[in-house]
Amino acid sequence: MSPGEAAVGFLVAIIAATACRAGELTVSVIDPSGHGVTDVVVVVAPAESAAPRATPTSPVAIMDQRDRAFSPRVLVVRVGTSVEFPNNDTVSHQVYSFSQAKKFQLPLYKGKSHPPVTFDRAGLVVLGCNIHDQMVGYIYVTDAPFFGKTDPAGTLRVPGLSAGEYRISVWSPFIADQASSLTRTVRVDAQAAASRVQLVDALRARPEPRPQRADWEY
Amino acid sequence: MSGRFHACLVAGLCAGAALADDRLTVAGAVDVRWVHSTSGLSFLDGGLGKLRFDQDDTGLRLGRAFVASRLRVTDIVTLHAVLDAYGDHDRNPVDLSELWAEVRPYPTSAIRWRVRAGAFHMPISLENRGPGWSDVYSITPSALNTWLGEEFRTIGTEFEARWLGASSGYLGDVSLIAAAYAWNDPAGVLIADRGFALTDRPSTLFGGLGRPPITFYHEIDRKPGFYAGLNWRHHDRLEVRALRYDNRADPRASTVAGGTAWRTRFSSLGARLTPTANWTFIAQYLDGDTIVGPDEADEDQFRMTYHAAFALASLEWARERLTARFDHFGTHQSSGFYYGPPADDSGHAWTAAWTHDFGTQWQLAAEWIRVTSRHPPRAAAGGMPPFVESQTQVAIRYRFSAGL
Numbered sequence: 001m002s003p004g005e006a007a008v009g010f011l012v013a014i015i016a017a018t019a020c021r022a023g024e025l026t027v028s029v030i031d032p033s034g035h036g037v038t039d040v041v042v043v044v045a046p047a048e049s050a051a052p053r054a055t056p057t058s059p060v061a062i063m064d065q066r067d068r069a070f071s072p073r074v075l076v077v078r079v080g081t082s083v084e085f086p087n088n089d090t091v092s093h094q095v096y097s098f099s100q101a102k103k104f105q106l107p108l109y110k111g112k113s114h115p116p117v118t119f120d121r122a123g124l125v126v127l128g129c130n131i132h133d134q135m136v137g138y139i140y141v142t143d144a145p146f147f148g149k150t151d152p153a154g155t156l157r158v159p160g161l162s163a164g165e166y167r168i169s170v171w172s173p174f175i176a177d178q179a180s181s182l183t184r185t186v187r188v189d190a191q192a193a194a195s196r197v198q199l200v201d202a203l204r205a206r207p208e209p210r211p212q213r214a215d216w217e218y
Numbered sequence: 219m220s221g222r223f224h225a226c227l228v229a230g231l232c233a234g235a236a237l238a239d240d241r242l243t244v245a246g247a248v249d250v251r252w253v254h255s256t257s258g259l260s261f262l263d264g265g266l267g268k269l270r271f272d273q274d275d276t277g278l279r280l281g282r283a284f285v286a287s288r289l290r291v292t293d294i295v296t297l298h299a300v301l302d303a304y305g306d307h308d309r310n311p312v313d314l315s316e317l318w319a320e321v322r323p324y325p326t327s328a329i330r331w332r333v334r335a336g337a338f339h340m341p342i343s344l345e346n347r348g349p350g351w352s353d354v355y356s357i358t359p360s361a362l363n364t365w366l367g368e369e370f371r372t373i374g375t376e377f378e379a380r381w382l383g384a385s386s387g388y389l390g391d392v393s394l395i396a397a398a399y400a401w402n403d404p405a406g407v408l409i410a411d412r413g414f415a416l417t418d419r420p421s422t423l424f425g426g427l428g429r430p431p432i433t434f435y436h437e438i439d440r441k442p443g444f445y446a447g448l449n450w451r452h453h454d455r456l457e458v459r460a461l462r463y464d465n466r467a468d469p470r471a472s473t474v475a476g477g478t479a480w481r482t483r484f485s486s487l488g489a490r491l492t493p494t495a496n497w498t499f500i501a502q503y504l505d506g507d508t509i510v511g512p513d514e515a516d517e518d519q520f521r522m523t524y525h526a527a528f529a530l531a532s533l534e535w536a537r538e539r540l541t542a543r544f545d546h547f548g549t550h551q552s553s554g555f556y557y558g559p560p561a562d563d564s565g566h567a568w569t570a571a572w573t574h575d576f577g578t579q580w581q582l583a584a585e586w587i588r589v590t591s592r593h594p595p596r597a598a599a600g601g602m603p604p605f606v607e608s609q610t611q612v613a614i615r616y617r618f619s620a621g622l
Contacts (some may be wrong), residue, residue, distance in 0.1 A: 091621070092240040094293065096324045099385065105324045107293050110240040110621055126385045130294075130324050133391060134454055136384040173389065204389060207454035 024192040025158045029150055029170055031199050036154020040172040041076045044158050045144035047165035047185050060116055063127070063137060065089045065108065070127060070137025074172065079143045082116035094130035101125050101141055124171070134207070138173055163189045168197075176201040240621040243288045245349035249281030249583075251357075251613035257589075258596075258607065261412045262306060262419060264429030266596040268565070268589045269609045270358070270417035280305030281357070281613050282418065284315075286350040296320045298338070300350045302422050309431065313422035315350070316371070328385045335375040337423055337435075340445060341395060342366055342461055344490040344500045345530070349619070351420070355498070355532045355539070356571035357585040357611055358418045361547045362486075362504050362526035367420030368427060369408050369434050370463075374399025374442065380449075390452040395461070397445050403438040403467040406480030406508030410522050413563025413593050414547035438479040439471035457490045469509045469519070481509040484524075500530040511554060520554025522561065537576070543569040545589075565591025565604075581615040 025044060029037045061083045064071040068089065077083060087093055087108040095106040101123025106114055119125065119141045127137035140147075148156045168184040175182065177199050186195045253275055259265025260272040271279065282304055289297040300316040318336025339351050343363040348354045351367065359367065380393035408427065419427070426433040447461030463486070467479035484506020491499045504526050511519040526547040533540045548564040571585040592603040 091243075092290075094324065098326050098328075103326075109290075128325065128382060128384060130322060130330075133330075133380070133382070134451070136389065173387070205453045205455060207389065 023159065023161050023163075023188065023190075025161055025166065025168075025186065025188055026155060026192070026194040027150070027158070027168055027170070027197065028153075028155045028194070029172075029175075029197045029199065030154060031203055032201070036150065036152070037172065037175070037199070037203065038150055038152045038154060039072070039074055040150040040154070040156075040170050040175065041074060041140045042148055042150060042156045042158075043076070043140075043142045043144040043169050043171075044146035044161075044166050047167045060084055062086065063139065065093050065095075065129075065135070068129075068132050068135060070135060073136075074138045074140065074149065076140040076142060076147050076149060077119060078147070079122050079141055080118065080120055081141075082118045083139060084116040085114060092131065093135070095127055096130055097125050097127055099123065099125045102139075105130075136173075140171060144169075161188045168195055170197050174204045174206055175199060176204050241290045242622040243619070244285060244622075245287075245617070245619040246283070246285035247349075247352070247615050247617040248283045249613050249615045251279055251281045251583075251611045253277065253279050253609065253611050255609040256607055257609060258601070258605065261415060261428050262417070266412060266593060266599065268413075268415045268567075268591055268605070268607055269587065270415075270419050271609055271611075281611075281615075282352075284350040284352075291319075294321055294323050296322070298336075302350070304419055306419070308422065308425040310422065310425055313425045315420065315422050317423070325382060328382050330380045330382055332378050332380075333375065337371050337373045338376070339367070340370060340372050340376075340397065340461065340463070341447060341449065342459060342486050342488065342502075342504075344457065344459065344488050344502060353418065355500070355530060355541045356543065356569055357583050357613060358416050358569065358587060358609075360502065360526070360528035360530070360543060360569075361414040361416050361545045361567065362502050362528055364415055364417050364420075365409060365526065368415075368417075369405040369421070370402060371421070371423065371435060372397055372399045372445075373401040373435060389454070390450070392451075393449045395445075395447040395449065398442045399444075399465075400440075400442050401435045401437045402443060402465050403471070403479035404432070404434050404436055404477060405465055405467075406482035406510070406522075407478065408432055408434075409524055409549060410480070410508060410510070410520070410551075410561060413549050413561070413591070414524075414526055414565070416545065416567055416569070416587055416589060436473070436477050438473055438477050439468035441466050441468060443467065455492050458488070460487045461485070463506070470512045478510055483507060496534050498530075498532040498534070500532075501528070503527040507552075517553050520551070522549055522551045522554075524549040537574055539571075539573045541569070541571040543567075543571075545569070561593075561595055563591065563593045565589060565593075578619075579617055581617060583611075583613040583615060585609075585611050585613075 027042045029040045031037050061077045092109040101121045102125045122143045125139040129135035146158045150156045170182050253271045255271040257267040257269040257272040260267040284302045286300045297319050302315045303312045316338045318334050318338045320334040322332040345353045345359050353359045376397035378395045383390045443465035445463040450458040464483040467481045469481045471479040486504040488502035507523045509521045528545040530543040545567040550562050551560045567589040569587045573583045575581050588608040590604050590606050597603050
């Protein structure tokens with residue numbers, strides 16, 4: 001019943017194998033019980049400075065608020081991306097960050113719009129709401145050319161890679177494993193490659209959807 | 219005095235209504251209920267019954283009508299007010315229950331602070347988390363939280379420093395709370411006179427409880443009181459609250475008008491666990507004492523210890539909520555002869571409640587309470603302990619919330 005209980009040890013396994021179509025890398029993140037972990041940030045960058053073919057950057061990303069929660073909870077963007085913060089909730093919010101990568105304060109009152117915020121430094125930006133302390137969101141700002149989040153099966157496919165060594169990092173607020181164990185180097189050659197990140201520690205408990213009730217704190 | 223506060227509130231509401239951008243948030247409810255009670259004369263009508271309604275109250279009653287408003291003065295300053303009506307012939311038909319201003323700057327580091335000043339409930343109850351300090355799990359709060367609503371209001375300033383764990387990868391936070399206040403010297407008189415009770419009838423700032431009405435918000439000895447507490451929130455699933463209260467009243471002090479200072483101290487500890495989105499478990503405990511009368515009276519100085527605890531389980535699904543609660547409470551008069559027979563009170567209560575939401579506005583709430591207690595002053599007034607009282611209520615509630 002107690003949340004966030006520690007897990008007992010499991011093995012770390014990294015399997016880099018060849019399969020699928022040429023130039024595609026498949027990254028899977030697997031929890032200790034063998035299930036894929038969804039919503040995990042995966043960033044892929046060439047291990048050496050060979051210029052890769054970068055994926056196009058979406059012009060603007062969106063971090064919304066609904067039901068007193070950030071939506072999505074985790075957003076991954078390229079350095080230089082502008083992020084809009086519309087408020088589609090029934091109540092007002094005051095979004096802030098005091099993370100080194102980006103510090104800002106954004107009063108998001110209903111009926112008012114704000115210009116987007118540009119994230120110009122790589123790093124993790126932790127978002128909070130000054131009115132609702134339980135609201136936490138994350139913007140993962142990366143300078144890697146390839147990135148995304150795992151699907152419900154815990155998998156992310158990165159197509160269009162030229163041959164070479166790539167460095168993979170995964171991150172999620174719910175992964176409790178040491179950060180040093182969450183990076184891999186994998187070789188992508190003429191054929192495709194797959195990388196499996198097997199987590200050792202149990203995932204941290206995800207906050208449950210909060211019951212709908214009036215927005216009043218006591 | 220109360221007229222002035224009402225005028226201020228109305229002015230504030232009007233000023234807010236003229237603004238935009240969700241500057242003013244107003245929430246409230248009207249609760250009308252059918253009541254059936256086997257209780258002896260309720261203390262609200264001058265008796266020693268443990269429940270809000272007694273046999274004479276069976277029928278249709280106003281449970282509560284209230285408006286809770288929050289006005290955003292600036293980005294970081296808000297003004298809060300709660301206006302209440304209970305329809306039970308209190309001295310003001312409509313009265314303020316809370317009125318406070320809060321300063322909550324944006325965090326610039328993992329430590330966030332906030333200050334609030336005015337009149338407000340101290341952060342102990344884990345049941346009363348709705349607008350206007352309303353109980354969201356049942357109609358009637360536990361004996362413990364009933365008492366806090368009856369005799370206590372922080373009229374002063376509270377400071378909170380909260381460590382925000384998210385920036386360190388921890389999904390939760392820890393806050394330290396400290397407050398200094400005045401105008402709460404009579405706190406303790408009701409627990410000594412009556413013992414614990416289970417009602418959803420907190421006191422208002424300018425009203426009184428019982429017949430003749432006891433009023434609670436006076437400064438008698440010109441000494442401030444304090445409380446200090448700790449709140450811990452873990453993964454949105456566990457909330458723990460601990461608090462030490464001491465009103466530091468001088469038990470010798472009294473006023474010409476008959477007001478008396480009661481030295482009241484207690485410690486409280488509570489936890490609310492939400493292991494899934496459907497289940498909630500709450501347990502709270504409170505233990506303390508209250509003293510009145512001159513020091514030189516020695517054994518004649520009245521001193522009473524008290525404790526109250528409850529455990530609650532609540533299951534919520536779709537539009538339904540079911541709650542079961544067990545209360546235990548007791549007081550013990552350890553010295554003093556001011557009150558005839560020892561005023562020791564002991565008892566327990568079972569509560570079962572069901573709520574059904576027809577939508578966001580209409581709610582049906584039903585509750586059954588059974589209290590078993592022993593209270594010598596009540597026996598002395600005629601009666602045979604244990605006193606077993608039960609109350610059934612079926613309420614229809616209209617709730618509203620709007621932003622301007």
